[in-house]
Amino acid sequence: MADDDAPDLEVPVGLFQDLEDLKAQVTALTAQVRTLTSAAETDPGEASPGDEEDADGTTADEQDEGEWRFPPFILLLDPPVYDDELRALIEWVEGVLVPGYLAEPSADARWCHLWFEHPVAVARLHACWLAWQELxxxxxxxxxxxxxxxxxxxxPCLRELRGPNGPFAGCTKSEHRVDHRLPGLVPSAWAMGES
Structure with missing residues (x-):
């Protein structure tokens, strides 16, 4: 077949992005399968790395049983773990996000310099940070x-935070307002422990 007889095939650009996403997912799944199969291949009587005993006689698996194995969502944490996670989040937001991605705030794209006092902003930015760590x-x-x-x-995170109805909607350069978005009544599902 001659070169001039070859069909002209145009491949959409989005297809290449989809293929790269699929490759990344396959790579991640392959690594996960390797990890799981190597753990399953150890003999039942053989000690695995997590079975080593500490000085008090407990194994790492016993210690981890009630603990998170992956970074938990920040709003589910209690002090002092919450404080440590918030401190790390502040370092990332102020060190990476603000200088790299946030232009001068405006009426259409607000930003509050006290963003860490807005629970909605903390929740969204923490989720974005967890994704950043993984991706x-x-x-x-x-x-x-x-x-x-x-x-x-x-x-999507910045659109929600900086939009006209976002958590910074009532904040300006000269005024910081956290309570402008708080509901007057707490839904009963949130106050189950209270009487």
């Missing part, structure tokens, strides 16, 4: 992770 590691997500993070996490 910027090429070993687990391939090279498209940062693109996925921008598209699926950062852009």
């Amino acid at each position: 910027t590691d090429p070993a687990t997500c391939g090279y498209t992770g940062p693109s996925v993070w921008h598209r699926d996490h950062l852009d």
Whole structure:
């Protein structure tokens, strides 16, 4: 077949992004399968790394039984763990997000310098940060992770936070208001422990 007889095939750009996303997912799943199968291949009588005993006689598996294995959602944490997680989140927001992604605040794109006093902002930014931690590691997500993070996490997060109905809607450069978005009545499902 001659070159001029070859059909002209145009591949949409989005297809390449989808393929890269699929490659990243396959890579992550392959790594997970390897981890799980290597753990399953150890003999039942053989000690696994998590079975080593501490000085008090407890194993790492027994210690981890009631604990989170992955970073938990910040609003579910109690002090002092909450304080430590918030401190780390503040470092990331102030060190990465603010200088790299936030232009000068305006009426259409608000930002509150006391964002950490807005629970909705803390929740959204923490979720965005957890996704950033996962999606910027090429070993687990391939090279498209940062693109996925921008598209699926950062852009929607900033739209919600900086929009006209976001948590910073009542804040200006000269005034900070946390209570402008708080509901007057707490839904009963949130106050189950209270009488």
